[in-house]
Amino acid sequence: MIRDYLLLLSWLCAVQGKIGYFWHITDIHYDPRYSAQANAATACWNTRNGVGGGRKTPGKFGDYGCDSPWELVESAAKAMKTYRGEGIEFVLWTGDALTRTTGMNAELRLQCLRNLTDLLSRTFKGLFVFPVLGHDDTVNFSQLAELWSTWLPQEALDTLKSAGYYTIEQTSEKYRIIFLNTNLWLNTADNRMLHHQSGASVVDNTQDPLNQWSWFQTTLETARRKEETVYIVGHTPPGVDDRESGASVLNERHNAKYLQLIRLYSDIIRGQFFGHWHTDTFRVVYNDNGLPVSWIMMAPSISPTTPGGPNNPGLRLYKFETTTGQVLDYTQYYLNLPEANSGTANWLIEYSLLEYYNLQEITAISLHDLADRFTQFNDFAFVRYYAANTVSLPREVEQIWGCGGPLNGACALHHYCTVTRLNPESYKKCYSSYAFALASTGPSTPRIYLSLYYHLVLLACAHYYLASNR
Helix, strand or coil: CHHHHHHHHHHHHHHHCCEEEEEEECCCCECCCCCCCCCHHHCCCCCCCCHHHHCCCCECCECCCCCECHHHHHHHHHHHHHHCCCCEEEEEECCCCECCCCCCCHHHHHHHHHHHHHHHHHHCCCCEEEECCCCCCCCCHHHHHHHCCCCCCHHHHHHHHHHCCEEEEECCCCEEEEECCHHHHECHHHCCCHHHHHCCCCCCCCCCHHHHHHHHHHHHHHHHHCCCEEEEECCCCCCECCCCCCCECECHHHHHHHHHHHHHCCCCEEEEEECCCCCCEEEEEECCCCCEEEEEEECCCCCCCCCCCCCCCEEEEEEEECCCCCEEEEEEEECCHHHHHCCCCCCEEEEEHHHHHCCCCCCHHHHHHHHHHCCCCCCCHHHHHHHHHCCCCCHHHHHHHHHHCCCCHHHHHHHHHHHHCCCHHHHHHHHHHHHHHHHCCCCCCCHHHHHHHHHHHHHHHHHHHHHHCC
């Protein structure tokens, strides 16, 4: 009897798999020049949006017009250790560690990265932190490999040192993480750091810079042959910016090739994790027949500022099944910046994904359905999404920056198209076709357009209701 019970228990554990957790942090943008003692004009290295939103001096833990002070970064590390100091399998650190300025010399950049690396090493002692390069991390590959050598095995260090990308194989759990150097795929105008990082005299940005495409597909093929599941991690995602009216950053050729590979290997890909936009958002990848086959999650930044407007600092904790790589849920943490500057940095749970959006699971289909709910006039899914998108930004700040003012129909349409259309051209067609339908609503207007139209009419009221009940 007892033997049968133990066998049953062992079988159930094998079926359900081991539950693990990992943190995702991104876009720290540490600014060593930030000073709470300075005036608004000289508070930080790269002032955006106007310091303070009316404050005369910046706060201790940051300002909506500046990148991150050290006090904010330390508070984030402390929060991660406090809320989940045990049970963490690894940490994803998806780039842009340094403030966005050309005024920092190479020596200062390297020292700032060393300080951040030391802080994360102390916070996650004995654990692996897996970093990727952001476009503002203009430090030589070899220096980064030396800096992160305690976290990465030699095989990963070899490709990081030569090209800025690497892979980690979890052989005992049968899953693999692929870490991309998305800087190699940026538009030419944004590709300013490649010569310095790679040491190469010329980087061909039209074909296969530093052989990343060849390596990426070979690594995916190896994972399929070994029956491994895969996570893909990078800094700059495909598609367009949900905050800046459809701006795209990846080179169009590389953007299309990335989506093509995701479709080809979607059967083994269990998740894609990126940063860069600073916002809390997601994307759905469709196959050639229009069926959802994969998803991308973008975590919000620790930095409270971005060219498209401010946000509260955020941290994300994922829950997953280690044997299959299936992501089960995530918990989003945030820091209310004005409250922190009035007292102490109290990082709080903002929401958990499944409960917040009333989902049963995290799949491409469920996220497609969630995006579709953005168009339903009797569903507040988009209102919830928009509140999370700026990480529960205070209402008075959001009214200034959010969608260029109060939430409106064009804003909802823009977000719907950015989530479901990852090719810049398909985004433009999505936005223009819906906008045309809304402008010419009549008896012959398709039902989906009417649904979106009525939904958008109610958005302002719904947004006011949600903001009033935060």
